[in-house]
Amino acid sequence: MSLKSCKRFIKRIGFSLASILPFGLLRSASGRDVLMLNYHSIQGWDVNEVIRTNNSYRTLDEFEMDILFLKKKYSFIDLPTFLSYAKRQATIPVNSVLLTFDDGLSVVYSQIRPILLKHKVPAVFFINPHFIDNKDLHYQRKKNLLHKSLKDNDLIGDFESASNLLKDAGISSKSISSGIDQISYRNRKVLNDLARCMSFSFDEYLTKNKIYLDSSQIKEMIEQGFYFGGHSLDHPDFNELSIQEQYEQTVGSIDEVCEMYKQKQRVFAFPRNDNKIKNEFFEMVAPHCEASFGVGGMIDDEVAFHWRRTDIESSQVKACSALKFYYCKAIVKQLFGFGIYKRK
Ligand SMILES: [Zn+2]
Numbered sequence: 001m002s003l004k005s006c007k008r009f010i011k012r013i014g015f016s017l018a019s020i021l022p023f024g025l026l027r028s029a030s031g032r033d034v035l036m037l038n039y040h041s042i043q044g045w046d047v048n049e050v051i052r053t054n055n056s057y058r059t060l061d062e063f064e065m066d067i068l069f070l071k072k073k074y075s076f077i078d079l080p081t082f083l084s085y086a087k088r089q090a091t092i093p094v095n096s097v098l099l100t101f102d103d104g105l106s107v108v109y110s111q112i113r114p115i116l117l118k119h120k121v122p123a124v125f126f127i128n129p130h131f132i133d134n135k136d137l138h139y140q141r142k143k144n145l146l147h148k149s150l151k152d153n154d155l156i157g158d159f160e161s162a163s164n165l166l167k168d169a170g171i172s173s174k175s176i177s178s179g180i181d182q183i184s185y186r187n188r189k190v191l192n193d194l195a196r197c198m199s200f201s202f203d204e205y206l207t208k209n210k211i212y213l214d215s216s217q218i219k220e221m222i223e224q225g226f227y228f229g230g231h232s233l234d235h236p237d238f239n240e241l242s243i244q245e246q247y248e249q250t251v252g253s254i255d256e257v258c259e260m261y262k263q264k265q266r267v268f269a270f271p272r273n274d275n276k277i278k279n280e281f282f283e284m285v286a287p288h289c290e291a292s293f294g295v296g297g298m299i300d301d302e303v304a305f306h307w308r309r310t311d312i313e314s315s316q317v318k319a320c321s322a323l324k325f326y327y328c329k330a331i332v333k334q335l336f337g338f339g340i341y342k343r344k
Pocket of ligand 1: 102103235270271272
């Protein structure tokens, strides 16, 4: 059993054990005022999803069941209400929940938005300005597409040229496929050259497949009462970046979203995991960011304006069981003195 499946197995046992305990008791014992949830997509919408993130998402029915459960047990709050609480300017309704969605995928407009409107649920969407209007595609998705093209077409157009392109990007590998695997955010530009070499067009793919939201959809959603924030310019792995680059990705995306869509609230959600982000970075962005959001569940963060969100989307169990487990985890962490996440 791999480490990943072992972890999943242990988590499933945790979900089962926690599900015996009463929800209300766990929630109040955890002392959590606000629940912050992050979602991305809907199962089956995106053929690239499993390869890209290894995530499992909710089906549309399961997502609606989450919403109905949350509506029964919590009060949904919008971004301004959350921010006034976050800045200690207001008290928050008891058992509040803030719903957030990362990546700006067009499924949030076509499938998620109608459910949120139906149940009158507010939400915040974190987007990557470089991908909006399908101007470009995330490098990991490009890698998946090239892998698929290699598989479908046996032989690529010019093997030698492709090998040379990889070599020029500092990648030596036995096959084009393993070379593609080694491409990181840093040398992502080689993907465009490789695609040309393989007679594959990302532009054509994006014309046929509207992966991301377009500006008119975003404007319509804002008119309908939803809020938008930055999710970095083009979704890099922040661990590959210098602090200056992290700053530019963060403040740049907040600026663009605020300017383009007249958003007053300056908020940001980290692409991927934020555990290794240093205090120095938060000090740099503090004057430009009212609140930032990460992942990592129900503990506080030593950075006062940074909030850790909980993921029930990939839990593969009902919202009630997943949340019971995460409340248990929060209680245990607090008991053992790990209730606040410390950074370097
Ligand atoms: Zn993301």
